[in-house]
Amino acid sequence: MRKREELAWAAGFFDGEGSFHAHASKRHAAATGYQREYWSVQASVGNTDKELLDRFYAYVGVGRIKGPYIEQRGNRLPVYRWSASGHMAVQFLGAMLWPWLGTYKRERWEASLRAYRIHRQPTAVELKRSQEECVNGHPLVGPNVRIDTRGFRVCKTCARDNARASYARRMGQPIPERTPAWTAKVT
Numbered sequence: 001m002r003k004r005e006e007l008a009w010a011a012g013f014f015d016g017e018g019s020f021h022a023h024a025s026k027r028h029a030a031a032t033g034y035q036r037e038y039w040s041v042q043a044s045v046g047n048t049d050k051e052l053l054d055r056f057y058a059y060v061g062v063g064r065i066k067g068p069y070i071e072q073r074g075n076r077l078p079v080y081r082w083s084a085s086g087h088m089a090v091q092f093l094g095a096m097l098w099p100w101l102g103t104y105k106r107e108r109w110e111a112s113l114r115a116y117r118i119h120r121q122p123t124a125v126e127l128k129r130s131q132e133e134c135v136n137g138h139p140l141v142g143p144n145v146r147i148d149t150r151g152f153r154v155c156k157t158c159a160r161d162n163a164r165a166s167y168a169r170r171m172g173q174p175i176p177e178r179t180p181a182w183t184a185k186v187t
């Protein structure tokens with residue numbers, strides 16, 4: 001159970017030393033091999049005093065501490081860094097510390113999450129849910145759709161074609177043609 005005083009301390013510490021940011025990095029996409037921008041959103045706070053970061057981490061309960069690093073600027077003392085990545089972690093942290101955060105940090109929190117939401121790539125599941133047609137060009141709307149146990153839309157026409165094809169294969173008959181892509185949308 002997080003205590004109010006602990007969260008107030010954590011918020012004061014983060015308000016002074018921490019930051020919220022969204023940024024892009026270029027990586028190779030596993031599926032295509034092409035370079036792609038991956039956006040991420042992060043909360044982080046650095047300090048030369050690891051005990052302060054340990055305390056912060058114990059109070060907020062998310063993220064992790066890495067380091068020490070020797071930074072090129074400043075006094076060059078070893079710096080430790082606490083950080084938490086991802087939309088959920090950043091949203092959670094901001095909500096938890098909100099009552100004690102100053103206006104500037106609140107604005108940075110909102111701006112970082114907004115930038116992340118605008119730029120991030122849709123996930124494979126989101127792409128699947130936003131498709132208008134099945135792989136064979138049948139519309140994924142109206143009476144042609146069945147919802148499977150995972151909540152994904154299934155093309156009934158393809159399901160019927162597949163059943164016919166497997167029946168024909170079993171019977172040693174010629175495989176029937178697929179139903180062509182529909183030209184008219186079902187409403």
Ligand SMILES: [Zn+2]
Binds near residue numbers: 134137138
């Ligand atoms: Zn289909």
